[in-house]
Amino acid sequence: MLYFSTDNNSPKVDFKEATIKGQAPDKGLYFPEKIPALDKNFIDHIHQYSKEEIAFKVIQPYVGDVIPNAELARIVAETINFDFPLIKVDEAIFSLELFHGPTLAFKDVGARFMSRCLGYFVKDSNKKIIVLVATSGDTGGAVANGFYNVDGVDVVILYPSGKVSKVQELQLTTLGKNIRALEIDGTFDDCQQMVKQAFADEVLNKKLFLTSANSINVARWLPQQFYYFFAYQQWKDKNNPPVISVPSGNFGNICAGLLAFRTGLPVSHFVAACNANNVITEYLQSGDYVPKKSIATLSNAMDVGNPSNFVRILELFDKEFQSLKNVMSSYSFSDDETKNILKEVYQNKNYLLDPHGAVGYVALKKYLDQHPHHRGIFLETAHPVKFYDVVEPIIHAKVPVPDVVNNLLALKKESIKMNAEYESLKEYLLTH
Numbered sequence: 001m002l003y004f005s006t007d008n009n010s011p012k013v014d015f016k017e018a019t020i021k022g023q024a025p026d027k028g029l030y031f032p033e034k035i036p037a038l039d040k041n042f043i044d045h046i047h048q049y050s051k052e053e054i055a056f057k058v059i060q061p062y063v064g065d066v067i068p069n070a071e072l073a074r075i076v077a078e079t080i081n082f083d084f085p086l087i088k089v090d091e092a093i094f095s096l097e098l099f100h101g102p103t104l105a106f107k108d109v110g111a112r113f114m115s116r117c118l119g120y121f122v123k124d125s126n127k128k129i130i131v132l133v134a135t136s137g138d139t140g141g142a143v144a145n146g147f148y149n150v151d152g153v154d155v156v157i158l159y160p161s162g163k164v165s166k167v168q169e170l171q172l173t174t175l176g177k178n179i180r181a182l183e184i185d186g187t188f189d190d191c192q193q194m195v196k197q198a199f200a201d202e203v204l205n206k207k208l209f210l211t212s213a214n215s216i217n218v219a220r221w222l223p224q225q226f227y228y229f230f231a232y233q234q235w236k237d238k239n240n241p242p243v244i245s246v247p248s249g250n251f252g253n254i255c256a257g258l259l260a261f262r263t264g265l266p267v268s269h270f271v272a273a274c275n276a277n278n279v280i281t282e283y284l285q286s287g288d289y290v291p292k293k294s295i296a297t298l299s300n301a302m303d304v305g306n307p308s309n310f311v312r313i314l315e316l317f318d319k320e321f322q323s324l325k326n327v328m329s330s331y332s333f334s335d336d337e338t339k340n341i342l343k344e345v346y347q348n349k350n351y352l353l354d355p356h357g358a359v360g361y362v363a364l365k366k367y368l369d370q371h372p373h374h375r376g377i378f379l380e381t382a383h384p385v386k387f388y389d390v391v392e393p394i395i396h397a398k399v400p401v402p403d404v405v406n407n408l409l410a411l412k413k414e415s416i417k418m419n420a421e422y423e424s425l426k427e428y429l430l431t432h
């Protein structure tokens with residue numbers, strides 16, 4: 001499998017190069033040249049396969065021969081060695097819980113897969129790779145955890161000071177060793193901009209071997225398809241495939257679902273669930289894509305004003321607006337609406353949402369209200385304890401704290417404070 005750049009101005013590369021480079025030299029995103037078609041027989045008999053077999057079948061065509069099958073099978077098995085339960089919330093709505101991994105958010109899947117692939121690729125090289133990543137919250141922890149102690153890889157994480165939750169901050173500032181956290185006096189968009197500039201800086205890239213672990217990296221994006229298949233495997237009503245609602249920020253997660261759909265996974269419709277950062281919601285209404293500055297909300301991992309994966313979504317639908325609209329809708333919700341639904345679902349359905357899942361839930365509900373013959377799944381992208389400071393005042397109760405989080409709360413944060421100027425980042429990278 002080869003990957004082209006969405007800007008069409010870079011040579012095609014294989015999975016290994018796409019993973020190591022992160023972004024194409026022309027600043028486009030890598031995209032698979034052909035979308036594989038999954039065997040219909042496999043889909044029809046998906047209940048007969050283990051989740052390791054499903055994941056392997058899904059990812060193998062994208063990796064090709066750059067990782068031997070036995071090695072890939074090991075990487076896949078390690079990536080998904082936790083549960084992905086589909087939980088019934090009411091007759092029409094199910095929660096796909098993606099928070100049973102080590103950092104309690106769905107990003108563990110992409111980060112674990114990517115770190116293991118990159119670890120494999122650099123095994124025999126004597127050059128050290130620096131993974132440079134901007135996080136709006138959950139990426140940092142997942143990447144830090146995934147790459148912790150991986151030989152030959154250093155990780156530098158940029159996060160917006162004061163704009164991530166306490167648990168999130170501790171997850172990315174307490175590991176040490178090959179993981180370093182830069183606390184940026186700015187927004188997530190500033191962090192992302194600084195990282196993008198570093199990748200575009202030819203002088204810097206001559207001296208250092210940089211790669212990205214943001215959701216633009218194919219090795220993070222592609223494995224996110226796995227749990228859409230796991231959801232379908234657990235879906236009972238195969239004659240009426242689920243509507244799937246995805247709490248969206250950079251749109252990597254939903255874009256993986258759309259890719260799975262294009263390869264043959266049965267899905268009735270996708271709902272892109274957004275907070276006040278509604279660039280895509282507005283795009284689907286007007287046909288005009290107008291990036292904005294990000295707005296801080298309760299669902300902070302979705303505070304993105306210019307979603308990177310938008311270009312991939314266009315690519316998936318051959319840039320045809322109407323085909324995209326037939327498959328995907330989008331709604332945007334305020335923090336007040338998020339709080340109300342979180343409280344209502346807790347009280348009436350006895351299910352505790354996190355703020356991101358709450359946006360996913362309410363968006364699904366809105367779609368199902370207009371399409372009552374359907375039922376659906378929302379992705380519960382993080383454990384509510386990651387956002388206990390937001391959740392507890394809403395439900396007037398304590399969120400049960402898992403042991404992993406208790407251990408974390410006892411650790412001391414270690415970050416390097418930095419202003420939101422690219423030059424500061426550059427100097428840091430060149431001198432450390």
Ligand SMILES: *Cc1c(COP(=O)(O)O)cnc(C)c1O
Nearest residue numbers: 138249250251252253301381382
């Ligand atoms: C990252 C994140 C999102 C947004 O996912 P994208 O792939 O950026 O759209 C949603 N919820 C949580 C909890 C996240 O960490």
